[in-house]
Amino acid sequence: MLKAKITGTGSYVPDKLLTNKDLVRIVDTSEEWILERTGIRERHIAAKDQTTSDLAVEAARQALKAAGVKAKDLDLIIVGTCTPDMFLPSTACMVQLKLNAKNAAAFDLNAACSGFLYGLSVASGYMSSGAFKKILVIGAETLSRFTDWQDRSTCILFGDGAGAVVLEATTGSNALLYTHIKSDAEYWDYIQIPGGAAKEPATRAVVDKRLTKIRMKGNETFKVAVKTLENLVVETLEKCDLKPSQLSLLIPHQANLRIIQATAKRLGLPMDKVMLNLERYGNTSAASIPIALDESVRTGRVREGDYILLEAFGAGLTWASALVKW
Ligand code: COA
Numbered sequence: 610m611l612k613a614k615i616t617g618t619g620s621y622v623p624d625k626l627l628t629n630k631d632l633v634r635i636v637d638t639s640e641e642w643i644l645e646r647t648g649i650r651e652r653h654i655a656a657k658d659q660t661t662s663d664l665a666v667e668a669a670r671q672a673l674k675a676a677g678v679k680a681k682d683l684d685l686i687i688v689g690t691c692t693p694d695m696f697l698p699s700t701a702c703m704v705q706l707k708l709n710a711k712n713a714a715a716f717d718l719n720a721a722c723s724g725f726l727y728g729l730s731v732a733s734g735y736m737s738s739g740a741f742k743k744i745l746v747i748g749a750e751t752l753s754r755f756t757d758w759q760d761r762s763t764c765i766l767f768g769d770g771a772g773a774v775v776l777e778a779t780t781g782s783n784a785l786l787y788t789h790i791k792s793d794a795e796y797w798d799y800i801q802i803p804g805g806a807a808k809e810p811a812t813r814a815v816v817d818k819r820l821t822k823i824r825m826k827g828n829e830t831f832k833v834a835v836k837t838l839e840n841l842v843v844e845t846l847e848k849c850d851l852k853p854s855q856l857s858l859l860i861p862h863q864a865n866l867r868i869i870q871a872t873a874k875r876l877g878l879p880m881d882k883v884m885l886n887l888e889r890y891g892n893t894s895a896a897s898i899p900i901a902l903d904e905s906v907r908t909g910r911v912r913e914g915d916y917i918l919l920e921a922f923g924a925g926l927t928w929a930s931a932l933v934k935w
Pocket of ligand 1 (some may be wrong): 922924
């Protein structure tokens, strides 16, 4: 059976930095509180004229170059995002246009912070069915556009960025071995942007009430995330018949250092086997895992034959995991 192999990775973050020190000037908080409670020191913010597809294209170009694949040879482009350029057309279509990937199908996928891993899962299905042979999966966000800069409990968390992978069909065993996706909408209101869409169109009143911005029940989300991810990583390894000691690297969604530490602890995994970069980027939602993966590849933390576990958790609530043999 054909499997999906990651043959190239890429990532991009905008130049502008927003540090914890900068945030102290905006909301009632302290540099120490943010670092201690989240693990974040700074995040990158898109320039006024940059949209999600602009960030996505930068990451995609790198991934295509690394894979040695031409944009015109892509069969499919999937963009995991909850902060699209606009409602219509999809951000994936804008990426197709900018890359001139004439022969691809393109669509967006919204599973919030789990969007990239949902994208990998969909792509792997197309690969194994034989429908597509070269797929670009991107996670890209401009969360800063939807951040409530008056809400100290959320505005400290988010950053902008994009990461991408090129997947190619293979009959070999170094490939994406397993993906798992799941949702539980019982907690749909834990993380939301309630206004600006069909339910609450963007009237002046809706905008003034800041309903077009992200709202989160942070502490409640934290508790479900820890419990869910602890079970998820154990179950994923069991499904793949692997012991935690066989893992070379865990690449978690970069939301909160304490959540990541709890997940690693559940596996008995030392923190030096965990990829961390949220200190520099904050929570970039669907972009966080492909950015961290690209960084791991480019810094030599991933070598041929390594088993790598990816996991994410986000609004929906949604969660997902993937096991890759590099
Ligand atoms: N600076 C200082 N104090 C702050 C603050 C800030 N930026 N933000 C919140 N606080 C205060 C709260 O007002 C509260 O004060 P009170 O006790 O007087 O009411 C106190 O800190 C504790 O708030 P709480 O929300 O319980 O903090 P927490 O330890 O849960 O940390 C988050 C908050 C958001 C960092 C944490 O809950 C989190 O990371 N949640 C999960 C996020 C996530 O994984 N999302 C899913 C993927 S997007």
